[in-house]
Amino acid sequence: xxxxxxxxxxxxxxxxxxxxxxxxxxxxxxxxxxxxxxxxxxxxxxxxxxxxxxxxxxxxxxxxxxxxxxxxxxxxxxxxxxxxxxxxxxxxxxxxxxxxxxxxxxxxxxxxxxxxxxxxxxx
Amino acid sequence: xxxxxxxxxxxxxxxxxxxxxxxxxxxxxxxxxxxxxxxxxxxxxxxxxxxxxxxxxxxxxxxxxxxxxxxxxxxxxxxxxxxxxxxxxxxxxxxxxxxxxxxxxxxxxxxxxxxxxxxxxxxxxxxxxxxxxxxxxxxxxxxxxxxxxxxxxxxxxxxxxxxxxxxx
Numbered sequence: 001x002x003x004x005x006x007x008x009x010x011x012x013x014x015x016x017x018x019x020x021x022x023x024x025x026x027x028x029x030x031x032x033x034x035x036x037x038x039x040x041x042x043x044x045x046x047x048x049x050x051x052x053x054x055x056x057x058x059x060x061x062x063x064x065x066x067x068x069x070x071x072x073x074x075x076x077x078x079x080x081x082x083x084x085x086x087x088x089x090x091x092x093x094x095x096x097x098x099x100x101x102x103x104x105x106x107x108x109x110x111x112x113x114x115x116x117x118x119x120x121x122x123x
Numbered sequence: 124x125x126x127x128x129x130x131x132x133x134x135x136x137x138x139x140x141x142x143x144x145x146x147x148x149x150x151x152x153x154x155x156x157x158x159x160x161x162x163x164x165x166x167x168x169x170x171x172x173x174x175x176x177x178x179x180x181x182x183x184x185x186x187x188x189x190x191x192x193x194x195x196x197x198x199x200x201x202x203x204x205x206x207x208x209x210x211x212x213x214x215x216x217x218x219x220x221x222x223x224x225x226x227x228x229x230x231x232x233x234x235x236x237x238x239x240x241x242x243x244x245x246x247x248x249x250x251x252x253x254x255x256x257x258x259x260x261x262x263x264x265x266x267x268x269x270x271x272x273x274x275x276x277x278x279x280x281x282x283x284x285x286x287x288x289x290x291x
Binding site (some may be wrong): 099115116117 | 154155156157158159160162163184186189192195196207261281282283284285286287288289290291
């Protein structure tokens with residue numbers, strides 16, 4: 001009975017989840033001198049969300065410059081996207097968090113909508 | 124018969140050993156998954172109030188956090204401090220919000236609410252110190268017009284609850 005309840009819970013609620021990994025990414029070398037790179041991935045099982053915004057922040061949540069192919073990434077429902085984030089050596093020491101945040105559409109009446117944000121922390 | 128056994132013995136003696144060690148490798152990755160368990164909705168019990176409280180016709184948004192490792196993430200939940208979309212408002216609006224733990228997968232999580240902090244007025248942060256699943260609710264009330272009780276203009280109102288999972 002408990003297993004059935006757990007299965008039912010997963011089936012009924014898993015369509016609105018947002019997940020990003022790794023939790024503790026390590027910046028690695030690139031072919032460009034003075035630039036470090038990290039590879040991340042986002043899984044979107046939020047049926048109501050198509051786009052996620054990427055951001056890099058310091059320990060006080062001030063934005064840090066970074067380069068990625070897109071800052072706002074389109075991720076289809078139940079899809080996983082891998083993406084690279086490039087940060088210059090000058091900013092590497094200040095970079096603390098790498099976050100992805102769901103972008104919401106306001107097309108419904110009187111909603112208290114839920115934006116999800118997951119932040120990994122640089123090691 | 125002797126010849127057959129001798130031949131078979133020679134074949135076995137000179138056949139190459141084909142066994143290999145096959146390894147299975149895997150890493151356990153710390154993960155946090157945020158699930159919109161219940162969407163929120165404001166009810167309009169009086170002309171100048173919007174509230175997610177069910178008694179007033181609203182629906183409290185519920186957010187579920189699944190996390191696989193203990194002491195790896197904070198859950199940080201912010202209630203709205205403004206409308207993300209609304210009709211043009213002629214008067215000020217005051218927002219209040221309450222975030223609380225509504226359900227846990229382990230009784231060891233019972234201290235989450237008491238140990239939570241408020242890094243900002245509209246934000247409550249929880250240390251996710253036990254691996255498992257926790258459900259949070261985020262109640263929001265918007266009152267228009269201050270002491271004048273100015274009614275909200277008719278139209279659609281949207282506010283955003285931000286549910287964050289931040290690596291420790």
